[in-house]
Amino acid sequence: xxxxxxxxxxxxxxxxxxxxxxxxxxxxxxxxxxxxxxxxxxxxxxxxxxxxxxxxxxxxxxxxxxxxxxxxxxxxxxxxxxxxxxxxxxxxxxxxxxxxxxxxxxxxxxxxxxxx
Amino acid sequence: xxxxxxxxxxxxxxxxxxxxxxxxxxxxxxxxxxxxxxxxxxxxxxxxxxxxxxxxxxxxxxxxxxxxxxxxxxxxxxxxxxxxxxxxxxxxxxxxxxxxxxxxxxxxxxxxx
Numbered sequence: 001x002x003x004x005x006x007x008x009x010x011x012x013x014x015x016x017x018x019x020x021x022x023x024x025x026x027x028x029x030x031x032x033x034x035x036x037x038x039x040x041x042x043x044x045x046x047x048x049x050x051x052x053x054x055x056x057x058x059x060x061x062x063x064x065x066x067x068x069x070x071x072x073x074x075x076x077x078x079x080x081x082x083x084x085x086x087x088x089x090x091x092x093x094x095x096x097x098x099x100x101x102x103x104x105x106x107x108x109x110x111x112x113x114x115x116x
Numbered sequence: 117x118x119x120x121x122x123x124x125x126x127x128x129x130x131x132x133x134x135x136x137x138x139x140x141x142x143x144x145x146x147x148x149x150x151x152x153x154x155x156x157x158x159x160x161x162x163x164x165x166x167x168x169x170x171x172x173x174x175x176x177x178x179x180x181x182x183x184x185x186x187x188x189x190x191x192x193x194x195x196x197x198x199x200x201x202x203x204x205x206x207x208x209x210x211x212x213x214x215x216x217x218x219x220x221x222x223x224x225x226x227x228x229x
């Protein structure tokens with residue numbers, strides 16, 4: 001397995017446009033997370049999926065943000081009507097369901113969004 | 117509320133020096149997990165260690181060691197004989213109930229040759 005994959009790695013868009021990021025987790029991992037990281041800060045939790053069910057969403061996830069994991073495999077994070085404040089690194093992570101490794105996150109390389 | 121504080125924003129050392137990265141956490145839960153992750157210049161966060169709240173044993177892994185003290189709510193990370201490859205941002209993190217891991221703001225470590 002090649003780890004957690006994210007695409008695209010970089011996205012530059014104009015304010016008001018929609019963008020979509022994709023995450024392919026480690027295949028055996030049932031849990032999938034999205035985080036956002038801005039310059040000089042640690043990752044901030046956005047949302048969590050267990051298989052295809054979205055079980056937790058942060059208040060940071062405004063109505064313009066939507067995430068899906070339709071078949072319990074890959075996930076997409078869409079941002080509608082982007083704003084300059086959305087500029088950040090969007091990180092995807094996954095973890096297994098069992099208790100032993102359930103809390104350890106394996107991160108992807110991230111998708112960097114720049115909104116002009 | 118849960119919180120992780122890494123008071124050191126940046127640390128600069130010369131190769132072979134020892135360096136300690138501080139982490140203080142806040143939680144009212146009695147069961148929780150603490151973590152350290154490393155984010156090298158390439159950007160991908162890498163897991164280093166996990167401790168649960170019932171295991172205060174310190175741990176050593178090669179040049180890395182961790183000191184967990186519940187009495188002071190601290191989980192400090194020491195790198196012995198630092199190397200240039202240790203240059204990265206290091207994050208301390210906390211997970212209690214639920215699915216959210218809370219990260220500190222990170223400490224950027226520069227190791228100069």
